[in-house]
Amino acid sequence: MLEIFQYDFMQKAFITGILIAIITPCIGVVVVLKRLSMIGDSLSHNSLAGVAAGLAFGLNPILGAVLFSIAAAFGIDRVRKSFPRYSEIAIAVIMSTGIGLAGILSGFVKNSANFNSFLFGSIVAISDFELYLVIGLSAIVILAVIFLFKELFYITFDEEAARLAGIPIKSINFVFTLLTAVTISVSARTVGTLVISSLMVLPVATAMQIAKSYKQTVVFAVIFALIFTLSGLSISYYADFKPGGTIVLVGILTLICVLIYKNVLSKAIVKRAIRCHNHN
Amino acid sequence: MKQIIEVNNLNFGYNDSLILKDISFSVDKGDFLGLIGANGSGKSTLVKLLLKILTPLSGEIMLLGENISRFKQWDKIGYVSQKANSFNSSFPATVEEIVTANLFSKIGLFKLPKKHHKEQVYHALELVGMQDYGKKLIGNLSGGQQQRVFIARVLVSEPEIMFLDEPTVGIDAKSEEAVYCLLARLNQELGLTIIMVTHDISAITIHANKLICLGENGLFIHDPKEGITAAFASELYGYGVNLHSHDCKNCLREVTKC
Numbered sequence: 001m002l003e004i005f006q007y008d009f010m011q012k013a014f015i016t017g018i019l020i021a022i023i024t025p026c027i028g029v030v031v032v033l034k035r036l037s038m039i040g041d042s043l044s045h046n047s048l049a050g051v052a053a054g055l056a057f058g059l060n061p062i063l064g065a066v067l068f069s070i071a072a073a074f075g076i077d078r079v080r081k082s083f084p085r086y087s088e089i090a091i092a093v094i095m096s097t098g099i100g101l102a103g104i105l106s107g108f109v110k111n112s113a114n115f116n117s118f119l120f121g122s123i124v125a126i127s128d129f130e131l132y133l134v135i136g137l138s139a140i141v142i143l144a145v146i147f148l149f150k151e152l153f154y155i156t157f158d159e160e161a162a163r164l165a166g167i168p169i170k171s172i173n174f175v176f177t178l179l180t181a182v183t184i185s186v187s188a189r190t191v192g193t194l195v196i197s198s199l200m201v202l203p204v205a206t207a208m209q210i211a212k213s214y215k216q217t218v219v220f221a222v223i224f225a226l227i228f229t230l231s232g233l234s235i236s237y238y239a240d241f242k243p244g245g246t247i248v249l250v251g252i253l254t255l256i257c258v259l260i261y262k263n264v265l266s267k268a269i270v271k272r273a274i275r276c277h278n279h280n
Numbered sequence: 281m282k283q284i285i286e287v288n289n290l291n292f293g294y295n296d297s298l299i300l301k302d303i304s305f306s307v308d309k310g311d312f313l314g315l316i317g318a319n320g321s322g323k324s325t326l327v328k329l330l331l332k333i334l335t336p337l338s339g340e341i342m343l344l345g346e347n348i349s350r351f352k353q354w355d356k357i358g359y360v361s362q363k364a365n366s367f368n369s370s371f372p373a374t375v376e377e378i379v380t381a382n383l384f385s386k387i388g389l390f391k392l393p394k395k396h397h398k399e400q401v402y403h404a405l406e407l408v409g410m411q412d413y414g415k416k417l418i419g420n421l422s423g424g425q426q427q428r429v430f431i432a433r434v435l436v437s438e439p440e441i442m443f444l445d446e447p448t449v450g451i452d453a454k455s456e457e458a459v460y461c462l463l464a465r466l467n468q469e470l471g472l473t474i475i476m477v478t479h480d481i482s483a484i485t486i487h488a489n490k491l492i493c494l495g496e497n498g499l500f501i502h503d504p505k506e507g508i509t510a511a512f513a514s515e516l517y518g519y520g521v522n523l524h525s526h527d528c529k530n531c532l533r534e535v536t537k538c
C-alpha cells in the first residue's frame with residue numbers, strides 16, 4: 001500500500017475529500033448557472049459566525065455552522081426578492097452580516113487555534129462524527145441531485161416556464177437552498193471557509209469550457225473536482241503544503257490550462273478555415 | 281362553441297396608473313386570436329395576467345371553465361414569452377434538454393425521461409423543422425432557430441392553449457412566414473387555440489380569425505376578414521401607418537400547402 005494511506009487520518013481525509021468533491025460541484029452547477037457564484041463565500045462566512053457562536057457558548061460548532069448557514073441562505077433568498085436581477089446585492093448584504101457576526105462572536109472564543117482550523121479547514125483532522133456527517137449528507141445530496149435532475153435544470157434555465165410546466169418550484173427551491181446551506185457549512189469544516197467557494201465554482205467553470213450539454217457540465221464538474229481534490233491532497237501530503245489551498249491552486253492551474261487549450265484550438269480551426277477558403 | 285378563456289371587467293395597473301381598464305372578452309376553443317396594439321398598450325401585461333404571472337386588481341379570469349385562482353391544469357397552457365430568447369446565451373444546455381424539460385408533467389416528479397419521451401421531443405422538433413439540431417447548444421443557434429426551439433418546447437407538452445408574445449421578432453421574413461404557417465397548421469389540424477401578440481398586422485389579419493386591439497380607449501374586437509384599413513390602424517397606433525399588404529394569394533396557398 002502506498003505510504004500515504006498508512007495513516008488513519010489520511011484515509012479519512014481521502015474519503016471525506018472524495019465525497020465533498022462529488023457533492024459541491026453538483027450544487028455548484030446550479031449555483032453558478034443561477035449567477036449566484038459568490039453564495040459559497042457568503043454562506044461560509046455565516047457558518048464561520050455559527051462556529052464562533054458554538055465555540056463561545058459551548059454548543060457543537062458544526063451544529064452552529066449549519067444553523068447559521070441555513071438562516072443565511074434563506075436570508076439571501078428573501079433579500080433577492082427585493083432586488084430582482086441583482087442577486088449579488090443580497091449575497092453581499094448577507095456576507096457582511098456573517099463577517100460582522102463572526103468578528104464579534106470570535107472575540108468570545110477562548111481557544112483560537114480551534115477557530116483557525118475552521119477558517120482554513122482541517123481535512124487531515126476529521127473526527128469520526130464529522131466523517132459520518134459527511135457520508136450521510138453526501139448520500140442525501142447525491143440522491144436529491146439525481147432525482148431532481150430535470151427539475152433543477154428547468155428551474156435554473158427558466159424559472160417562469162418551469163412553473164408553467166407544473167414543477168413545484170417553491171418546494172424544490174426550498175430543498176435546494178437547504179442542501180446548499182448544509183453542504184457549504186459541512187464542507188467548510190473540512191476544506192475551510194476560505195476555499196469552499198472556489199471548490200464550488202472552479203470545477204463548474206472548467207467543465208463549462210468543454211461541456212456540450214447540461215448533463216456533461218455536471219459530470220465533468222464532478223470529475224474535475226475529484227481530480228483537484230485527489231491531486232491536491234497528495235501534493236499537500238508529500239510537499240507538506242496546506243491541503244485546502246493546494247486543492248484550490250490545482251483547480252486554478254487546470255482552468256488556466258483548459259482556457260489556453262481552447263484558445264489554441266479555436267485559433268487552429270480559424271486558421272484551417274482561412275487556408276481552405278484561400279485554396280478555393 | 282366552447283369558451284376556453286373568459287375575461288370579465290378586468291382591471292390592472294403596475295403602480296398607480298391603470299394600464300388595463302375594465303377589459304372583457306372571450307376566446308373560443310380553436311380560435312386563432314391576434315392581440316395587437318401600440319408599444320406599452322398592455323399586450324404582454326394582459327398575457328401575463330392570463331398566465332397568473334401577474335394578479336389582477338379586480339375582475340374575473342376563467343381558464344378552461346375554471347376561475348384562474350383555482351386553476352391547476354397549467355400543463356394544458358403553453359407560453360412563448362417575449363423574452364424567451366433573452367436567456368443567458370452561454371448556458372450549457374442542448375436543444376433536446378430544453379425541450380425535454382417541458383415534458384415534466386408527463387414524466388413526473390423524481391422520474392427520468394424514457395425512450396418514448398425522447399421520441400415526443402424529436403416529434404415536436406420536427407414540427408418546427410429543428411430535428412437536426414437536438415444535440416446543439418442553444419447558445420450556438422441563431423435567434424430565429426432559438427425561437428423555433430422555444431415553440432417546440434411548448435408544443436411537446438401538447439397544450440390546448442398556446443400564448444405567444446411577439447414570437448417572430450428578430451426572425452427573417454422566410455422563417456417568420458414559416459412560423460405563421462406552422463401556427464396556422466397546428467390551429468387547423470390539431471385544433472390548438474392560439475393567442476398571439478404581434479405588431480405584424482398584415483400577417484396576423486391573414487391567419488387569425490379574431491383580432492383584439494388594445495388602444496388608448498380600451499379594448500375592441502375586430503373581425504380580420506373585414507381587413508385592417510389604414511385609418512383603423514392609425515386610430516389604433518395613434519399615428520399614421522402605411523400598411524404593406526403581403527401577396528395574400530401566395531401566402532394562403534402556402535398555408536394550405538403546409
Ligand SMILES: Nc1ncnc2c1ncn2[C@@H]1O[C@H](COP(=O)(O)OP(=O)(O)OP(=O)(O)O)[C@@H](O)[C@H]1O
Pocket residue numbers: 294295299317318319320321322323324325326362
Ligand atoms: N414590471 C413593470 N413595472 C411597472 N410598469 C410596467 C412593468 N411592465 C410593464 N409596465 C408598463 O405597463 C405598460 C404596458 O406594458 P406591456 O409590456 O404590457 O406593453 P406591450 O403592449 O406588451 O408593449 P410592447 O409592444 O412594447 O411589447 C407600459 O406602459 C409599461 O411601461
Ligand SMILES: [Mg+2]
Pocket residue numbers: 323324325362445
Ligand atoms: Mg410586449
